[in-house]
Amino acid sequence: MFSAALVRATRHGFSTTFRRLYCLVEDFSSVASYAAASSCSQSSSPYMCTHPQTRNTAWHLSRVPYLSSQSGFLWQRSNIFGVPGILRNAKPARYISNESVQVKTDYDVVRFSLGSPDDISSIKKSPKKKKMSRKAKLNELRFYRLKAKKKMNSPNPEVRIRYKLEKAKRKETWLIEKLRKYHLPKIPAEEFDPEILTEEERHYLKRTGEKKKHFVLVGRRGVFGGVVLNMHLHWKNHETIKVICKPCKPGQVHEYAEELARLSKGIVIDIKPNNTIIFYRGKNYVQPKVMSPPDTLSKAKALEKYRYEQSLEHTSQFIERLENELEEYHQHLAKFKKGKDDTTKDIKGPSSTRTNETARLHVVLKEK
Numbered sequence: 001m002f003s004a005a006l007v008r009a010t011r012h013g014f015s016t017t018f019r020r021l022y023c024l025v026e027d028f029s030s031v032a033s034y035a036a037a038s039s040c041s042q043s044s045s046p047y048m049c050t051h052p053q054t055r056n057t058a059w060h061l062s063r064v065p066y067l068s069s070q071s072g073f074l075w076q077r078s079n080i081f082g083v084p085g086i087l088r089n090a091k092p093a094r095y096i097s098n099e100s101v102q103v104k105t106d107y108d109v110v111r112f113s114l115g116s117p118d119d120i121s122s123i124k125k126s127p128k129k130k131k132m133s134r135k136a137k138l139n140e141l142r143f144y145r146l147k148a149k150k151k152m153n154s155p156n157p158e159v160r161i162r163y164k165l166e167k168a169k170r171k172e173t174w175l176i177e178k179l180r181k182y183h184l185p186k187i188p189a190e191e192f193d194p195e196i197l198t199e200e201e202r203h204y205l206k207r208t209g210e211k212k213k214h215f216v217l218v219g220r221r222g223v224f225g226g227v228v229l230n231m232h233l234h235w236k237n238h239e240t241i242k243v244i245c246k247p248c249k250p251g252q253v254h255e256y257a258e259e260l261a262r263l264s265k266g267i268v269i270d271i272k273p274n275n276t277i278i279f280y281r282g283k284n285y286v287q288p289k290v291m292s293p294p295d296t297l298s299k300a301k302a303l304e305k306y307r308y309e310q311s312l313e314h315t316s317q318f319i320e321r322l323e324n325e326l327e328e329y330h331q332h333l334a335k336f337k338k339g340k341d342d343t344t345k346d347i348k349g350p351s352s353t354r355t356n357e358t359a360r361l362h363v364v365l366k367e368k
Contacts, residue, residue, distance in 0.1 A: 157329060165322045168315055175312040182305040187295045195267065195282050206270050209240035209278035218245045221302035223259045225292035231264050232291040235281040240269065243277040253277065263293050 132140075151163040197205075216230045227243075234241045245256050253275050257268050266279040297305060 158326070161322055161326050161329065165319065165326070168319045168322065172312065172315050172319065175308055175315065178308050179305065179312065182297060182301060182308075184295050184297065187293075195284070197267070197280075202269060205240055205280050206278060209242060209269060209280075212238065212240065212242070214238060215242040215244050215276075218243055218248075218256055220247060220306050221299065222306065223256060223263070223296070224299060224302035225296040226299050228260070228263045228296065229292045231260070231266065231279065232287055235266075235285060236287060239281055241266075241279050241281075243279060245275040245277070248275045263296065 148163070151159055154160055154163075214234055216227060216234065218227055231241055231243070243256070243260060245253050248256070253271055257271060257277050260266070260277070260279065261268055264279070266281055269278040269280050271277050
């Protein structure tokens with residue numbers, strides 16, 4: 001008895017679910033055809049399944065809200081029976097105005113669009129940039145090399161000079177941009193009471209500093225963190241320290257002395273003519289925890305900065321020389337043109353005098 005009732009119940013369940021699915025498919029196809037056929041028509045009531053038992057089921061699964069406007073229907077969840085969920089992330093129908101929803105039936109295909117038609121038509125796919133092949137890049141480089149070679153071997157000296165001048169100016173701007181990276185803002189110095197030294201104390205410190213052999217070298221890198229660190233390490237056991245600047249331009253020793261005095265908080269005792277500075281650590285000297293100041297460059301970066309500065313100096317000298325050459329060439333052209341004009345005037349002058357003399361002879365002969 002129990003098994004027969006169970007079989008009848010399962011048969012009844014399969015039949016009801018099959019009827020509901022059939023009605024749902026029929027409902028879905030009819031709604032799609034209805035939207036494609038009448039995109040600009042209004043309807044008084046939403047389309048529902050005629051079967052009374054599957055009425056609520058189809059409405060719950062399809063979720064087809066009705067918008068009483070000329071825009072047609074909007075599918076809020078179109079993921080039924082394998083239909084792709086295009087509007088899955090779209091807002092519900094109650095948050096969208098009737099004017100922003102449109103139905104397009106081009107080529108017998110129903111498409112729903114959100115937003116004004118002007119915005120949709122204005123959207124265009126940006127063309128993808130084609131990547132240059134290796135052969136095209138090589139051809140382009142070969143073209144620029146041939147162009148530069150043509151200017152370098154030009155018979156006109158002005159073309160050659162101008163090409164070199166433009167190239168040097170480009171290099172100069174590039175070097176200036178590189179040197180800006182190595183410029184560090186100066187930290188304001190801490191306020192401290194300067195120690196007053198008498199003439200006798202200065203003379204004594206000067207003599208002792210000259211006699212002692214320990215020194216710190218300021219080379220081509222200039223003043224960087226390692227120089228100040230070595231000064232503090234020497235001041236641990238000695239009161240004075242010699243700083244030898246080599247190589248050094250004329251007048252650059254005083255700049256080094258000011259910079260080292262600011263960074264190390266030492267006192268400049270004397271500056272020798274052989275580019276040697278004698279520093280005194282001070283009476284109340286206390287070794288700092290960070291002996292290498294933070295507003296200084298490292299050893300490697302200081303060397304890079306020196307190389308860029310040296311290259312910039314040579315480039316500026318080369319630009320100045322080329323400008324002088326171009327100016328001399330223009331002066332030569334003007335002088336040559338002036339000499340040519342003078343020669344033409346000299347040639348034209350005697351011929352005009354001869355014509356005047358012949359005219360006078362004709363007049364005299366007629367009178368006779």
